[in-house]
Amino acid sequence: MLSASNISFERYFQPVFHPVSFQLGAGELLLVTGANGCGKTTLIRVLAGILDPSSGQLDNRAGGMAYVGHHLAIKDDLSVLENLRFMRDFLGTAAVSSNEVLQKMGLGRVREQLARTLSAGQRKRCALARLLLGDSPLWLLDEPYSNLDQEGVERVDDLLAAHLRTGGACVLATHGAHRPDWANTQDYHLVSGAPA
Amino acid sequence: MNVNTAVQQKPRKNALVMFIHKMGSPAWFYGFAGKLIPWLWALFGALAVWGLYLGLFKAPPDYLQGESFRIMYLHVPAAWMSMLIYAAMAVMGFIALVWRIRIMEIMAMSSAPIGAAFTLIALASGSLWGRPTWGTYWVWDARLTSELVLLFLYLGVIGLHNAIDEPRKAARAACLLALVGLVNLPIIHYSVKWWNTLHQGSSISITGGSSIDPSMLWPLLIMAVATKFYYAANLLTRSRVKLLQQDLRKSWAREMIRENRA
Amino acid sequence: MNTQVVQIAQVTQVAQGSLSKAFFALLRRDLLLAFRRRTELLFPVIFLLVIISLFPLGIGPSPELLARIAPGVIWIAALLATVISLDGLFRSDFEDGSLEQFVISGHPLTLISLAKIVAHWLVAGLPLVLLSPLLAVWMNLPLESLGVMVLTLALGTPILSLIGSIGVGLTISLKRGGQLLSLLVFPLYVPILIIATAAVMAASDGLPYTAFLGLLTAGLITSLTLAPFAAAAALKISLS
Numbered sequence: 001m002l003s004a005s006n007i008s009f010e011r012y013f014q015p016v017f018h019p020v021s022f023q024l025g026a027g028e029l030l031l032v033t034g035a036n037g038c039g040k041t042t043l044i045r046v047l048a049g050i051l052d053p054s055s056g057q058l059d060n061r062a063g064g065m066a067y068v069g070h071h072l073a074i075k076d077d078l079s080v081l082e083n084l085r086f087m088r089d090f091l092g093t094a095a096v097s098s099n100e101v102l103q104k105m106g107l108g109r110v111r112e113q114l115a116r117t118l119s120a121g122q123r124k125r126c127a128l129a130r131l132l133l134g135d136s137p138l139w140l141l142d143e144p145y146s147n148l149d150q151e152g153v154e155r156v157d158d159l160l161a162a163h164l165r166t167g168g169a170c171v172l173a174t175h176g177a178h179r180p181d182w183a184n185t186q187d188y189h190l191v192s193g194a195p196a
Numbered sequence: 197m198n199v200n201t202a203v204q205q206k207p208r209k210n211a212l213v214m215f216i217h218k219m220g221s222p223a224w225f226y227g228f229a230g231k232l233i234p235w236l237w238a239l240f241g242a243l244a245v246w247g248l249y250l251g252l253f254k255a256p257p258d259y260l261q262g263e264s265f266r267i268m269y270l271h272v273p274a275a276w277m278s279m280l281i282y283a284a285m286a287v288m289g290f291i292a293l294v295w296r297i298r299i300m301e302i303m304a305m306s307s308a309p310i311g312a313a314f315t316l317i318a319l320a321s322g323s324l325w326g327r328p329t330w331g332t333y334w335v336w337d338a339r340l341t342s343e344l345v346l347l348f349l350y351l352g353v354i355g356l357h358n359a360i361d362e363p364r365k366a367a368r369a370a371c372l373l374a375l376v377g378l379v380n381l382p383i384i385h386y387s388v389k390w391w392n393t394l395h396q397g398s399s400i401s402i403t404g405g406s407s408i409d410p411s412m413l414w415p416l417l418i419m420a421v422a423t424k425f426y427y428a429a430n431l432l433t434r435s436r437v438k439l440l441q442q443d444l445r446k447s448w449a450r451e452m453i454r455e456n457r458a
Numbered sequence: 459m460n461t462q463v464v465q466i467a468q469v470t471q472v473a474q475g476s477l478s479k480a481f482f483a484l485l486r487r488d489l490l491l492a493f494r495r496r497t498e499l500l501f502p503v504i505f506l507l508v509i510i511s512l513f514p515l516g517i518g519p520s521p522e523l524l525a526r527i528a529p530g531v532i533w534i535a536a537l538l539a540t541v542i543s544l545d546g547l548f549r550s551d552f553e554d555g556s557l558e559q560f561v562i563s564g565h566p567l568t569l570i571s572l573a574k575i576v577a578h579w580l581v582a583g584l585p586l587v588l589l590s591p592l593l594a595v596w597m598n599l600p601l602e603s604l605g606v607m608v609l610t611l612a613l614g615t616p617i618l619s620l621i622g623s624i625g626v627g628l629t630i631s632l633k634r635g636g637q638l639l640s641l642l643v644f645p646l647y648v649p650i651l652i653i654a655t656a657a658v659m660a661a662s663d664g665l666p667y668t669a670f671l672g673l674l675t676a677g678l679i680t681s682l683t684l685a686p687f688a689a690a691a692a693l694k695i696s697l698s
Contacts, residue, residue, distance in 0.1 A: 010364070011362055012362060012363065013363070013364075013442050013443070013445075014445075045558075048558070048561075048562050049561065049562065050558050050561055050562065050697055050698075051697075051698050052698070064564065065562055065564075066562075067558065067559065067562050069555060069558070070555070071553075071554055071555025071558065072554065072555060073554055073555035073556045073558065073559045074554070075487070075491060075550075075554070075556070076554075077491050077494040077495060078487070078490065078491065078494070082490070086483055086484075086487045089479060089480070089483035090475075090480045090483050090484060090563065090565075091475055091480075091563060092475010092476060092479060092480060093475065130559070293691075345645045345648055348641065348644065348645040349645050351641060352638075352641050352642045352645065355638055355641055355642075356628060356629070356638060356642065359629070359632050359635075359638055360631065360632065365631075365695060365698055368695045368698075369628050369692070369695045369696070372628065372688070372691055372692055372695060373628055373642065376624055376646070376688055377645070377646070379684075380645075380646050380649070383649045384645065384646075384648050384649055387648065387649035387652045387653060388648065388652070390652070391652045391656070394656060
């Protein structure tokens with residue numbers, strides 16, 4: 001689904017991380033770990049197509065991506081439901097009901113509240129809802145567990161497991177303690193800077 | 197911006213493509229430009245001296261303006277260069293954006309201050325020319341007004357380039373701006389020209405507009421060519437320095453410095 | 459020979475769902491967001507009124523003088539008000555990550571930009587057009603040219619939004635982008651200013667003005683087709 005060959009990205013003429021190569025197939029999880037600031041976010045953004053790599057080859061045959069990163073991309077002035085409805089209309093999945101997704105993400109009780117009034121955990125769950133509102137085979141998750149309590153973390157893992165089971169793939173970057181550790185997990189330790 | 201360029205496997209590739217690829221090699225560019233620069237300066241110097249001599253001393257005084265017309269030998273070539281450099285900058289910017297050739301980014305950005313300087317010279321000399329001709333230091337004629345707007349375009353490109361921190365991102369943004377400016381430049385130029393006729397009845401032009409005597413024309417053409425050599429020499433000098441600055445940690449630069457060729 | 463060969467990615471992002479649905483969803487969302495902050499919508503309007511009223515205060519209230527400079531003054535005020543409001547065009551989406559989502563969605567960024575520009579004009583440009591009769595009265599603009607004034611603004615302010623969006627796209631990643639934005643877009647606005655004011659002045663003098671309106675229309679169509687591409691390219695650069 002996604003294959004990278006010696007991807008590198010430069011800032012200020014220095015590579016942000018060592019060249020990255022991997023192959024990711026359906027049902028597989030690529031777990032990207034590394035120290036803080038080693039470039040995980042940059043790598044995810046390169047994989048997402050927001051950044052163009054400085055060199056290397058990236059082959060994306062996923063046919064659709066969903067990305068949840070540091071910036072949650074939810075509008076403070078809209079309610080939770082309005083945010084989800086917009087995501088659904090924009091991403092174009094007709095069959096999914098926003099209300100169903102609300103329930104699944106545990107946001108049923110705050111559906112009419114403006115996003116600005118939500119707690120950090122609720123905002124994160126609202127942002128993660130877009131994973132269910134689109135129908136993308138490839139998920140790119142940058143620190144999906146941050147700001148979530150134990151229940152939230154389990155929720156994410158459940159979604160992830162279901163996604164992989166149905167043939168989706170995921171690249172997940174995290175530096176936190178919690179890491180999913182399933183059978184189809186590839187571990188990738190990202191190293192910052194230029195190779196020696 | 198999704199270009200797939202393959203490695204040159206076959207030896208008999210198109211010579212032009214090979215040249216462009218070679219150009220992308222910093223070490224090659226640095227060496228080649230270094231060899232070229234002294235010649236360019238020499239040619240500029242020779243032509244400028246000759247042109248100024250002919251223009252300031254040998255050409256007869258204008259029957260209308262007397263001696264003051266001689267400032268034309270500075271003003272007109274400067275104005276021409278201000279526009280030519282903008283076009284060159286935008287074209288290099290286009291190449292840099294589409295094919296991501298770093299040396300083109302460098303040369304486009306190095307062109308901006310040179311072009312702005314020529315624009316300033318054109319404005320200052322035009323203003324000085326206005327004094328004996330029209331009695332005032334500034335007149336909103338089509339050319340000066342156009343040059344002023346061109347100066348703002350240049351300052352925008354330079355300003356944008358300076359404002360963004362990451363060098364390559366800054367260069368790409370400024371290149372895009374230059375390109376947008378180039379597309380608008382003819383529109384601006386003609387609308388200003390037309391605005392001038394609209395508000396003043398007949399077009400006022402500092403150069404007078406009538407046909408020019410050959411003895412007055414030759415120095416002008418020589419100066420025009422001289423300024424092109426100046427641009428080339430200055431551009432390559434600046435680009436070499438920028439390239440070295442950017443690649444200070446790369447092996448080719450270290451080698452050059454070590455061998456004292458930098 | 460030290461050639462650096464770069465193979466850039468072919469990232470095929472296939473958008474699911476219809477483009478037109480996404481376009482209108484975005485348009486609706488932006489209008490809804492503007493409505494949620496409707497008091498802020500008044501700021502450009504108030505700014506416009508203040509600027510216009512400064513002219514009689516600074517130049518003197520002589521009706522003939524005001525009438526003579528009215529087309530230029532109203533149009534310059536419109537330019538200033540537009541530039542002030544432009545920063546809001548992409549900033550919010552840039553800062554909260556929505557713009558990245560638009561890029562990833564696979565929908566062409568060009569049309570995304572266009573949707574946002576349309577929403578921006580409806581919210582920031584249209585009020586200027588509607589307010590112009592009041593401004594014309596303040597500046598003692600001859601009544602014959604009032605209609606043309608409104609028309610030039612109706613045709614011209616969208617062009618201002620479109621061309622301005624390119625400048626916004628380039629400066630959006632800067633903290634103080636707004637100041638640089640003015641420098642970037644004002645030279646590009648010069649032709650519009652010249653043609654629009656010429657139309658109004660021609661109408662005041664009883665001369666034919668339709669050619670100028672034709673030029674403005676051509677400008678609108680051209681910028682409608684070209685500006686969103688440039689704005690999208692600018693946004694992509696700003697995101698990197």
